[in-house]
Amino acid sequence: MRFFILLKSNLKRMVRSKSTILATFVIPCFIVIGFGLIFNKIIGNTDNDFIVVNSDRGSSGSEFIKEIKTNTKIEVYDKAKAEERLKRKNIGVFYEIPEDFSEKLSKGVKPQIAAYKLESNKDLGNFQLNANTVINHMVLRSEFKNSNKEVSLKDLSYEDTKISVVSKDKSNFSIGEAIILNLIISFVLYSSIGISMELFRLGEQNIITRSFTTGNKPTVILGAILTALFLISAVSYSVIYILSSLISSPSMLMKAPIAILNLSCLALVSLSLGILVSRIVKNESYINVILQAISAITCFLGGSFMPYELLPKSITAFSKFTPQYWAIQSINNGKPQYALIVVLFALVLFTAGTFKTKSIANA
Structure with a gap:
């Protein structure tokens, strides 16, 4: 007392x-x-208007878009429209999934997402960080698959990667x-x-x-x-x-x-x-x-x-x-x-x- x-x-x-x-x-x-x-x-709005062009000849590009949408707001454009908007300075940057995206993943090689941006754009958003996380998981899954081991992206989303900065968890900061x-x-x-x-x-x-x-x-x-x-x-x-x-x-x-x-x-x-x-x-x-x-x-x-x-x-x-x-x-x-x-x-x-x-x- x-x-x-x-x-x-x-x-x-x-x-x-x-x-x-x-x-x-x-x-x-x-x-x-x-x-x-x-x-x-400053950066709150940059996470809401990411423009992505899917030029992949396989199916992995669509899967990548589906995965990254879980923690990043994006819009999918065709390349001509994205280039036009960039020229008019309606957007500061757009990202393109390359044609050989699926092909490289199947070989366990990490593909690169191309970024087209205005010189003045500082790209303060976190798209590239999130993209790295998703791609790393997809490459790792491909390596497991080549070793006859089936692992889902959901399982890999909880594993640490060397490049990953922002995790896939929806509630992540x-x-x-x-x-x-x-x-x-x-x-x-x-x-x-x-x-x-x-x-x-x-x-x-x-x-x-x-x-x-x-x-x-x-x-x-x-x-x-x-x-x-x-x-x-x-x-x-x-x-x-x-x-x-x-x-x-x-x-x-x-x-x-x-x-x-x-x-x-x-x-x-x-x-x-x-x-x-x-x-x-x-x-x-x-x-x-x-x-x-x-x-x-x-x-x-x-x-x-x-x-x-x-x-x-x-x-x-x-x-x-x-x-x-x-x-x-x-x-x-x-x-x-x-x-x-x-x-x-x-x-x-x-x-x-x-x-x-x-x-x-x-x-």
Whole structure:
């Protein structure tokens, strides 16, 4: 009972702190939603008007179109009409499935989709990325078939390929949505700075020490403080995710449960990291610098600054050693079990930062 009383007291204190609310909710919320609206405006429409010309002499071209339609909106034109629209600058680019598309696939050779575009067109859409995924699956299926093994494209859609960046899953995030998610994940890790500074100030002002004189057990006092810090972080970023979904990308709501689960697990990681650094580092300015460096490095390696698939192989070798990587994989692939790995990171950091309640109070 005393724990909940202390928890309520700490939550009230933190919620009333303007700096805490600004840093944890208001600023991240404006940035995430703002970027979401901007990217949706820039690239949102480019995913809706892809023009495809099917010049394939076999049947694989039609199958390719059917498959890519599951996650990309396209229109099929004849080549003359597509060329006319391009000359008139009614469109910025169109794609052509080559005549030997089926022939190359049957031999296990990867065919190339030709792109005809205006010089000024930057092609911000994700057609080429999605096309790579589908073609890779079709080539792999052909190789299996040549080995007398029947495998469907549906089965292969769940396998990783070297070139694939956007998966076939209909609920997979678009480029804009991925940016929103990555921003939120980065903010969660950077919140460890506020958590560590809060613990540092509580110790510096002897607030925790004075709390020990109230008759409450030290573990109860510190437990209430840490739980309050966790709840503020987890709830804030979960709300930001929901708001950005409703305002910028409604399709993100499909993955809200697993996203919130992973954001909460990352909040545990952030809390544990904050505890560890505040326990080791005794200088306030160094705490800020060290946590900024740790957050920046792990966010880069984990794929929340730049998509994991676009990172050099020399970098991705270390990605799996970051909680961000597993959280992103869990959300993108719909695998909640990966969140347990994120929790494991939190437990390791918390164990490393384990301290006696009296010693942190007197630090």
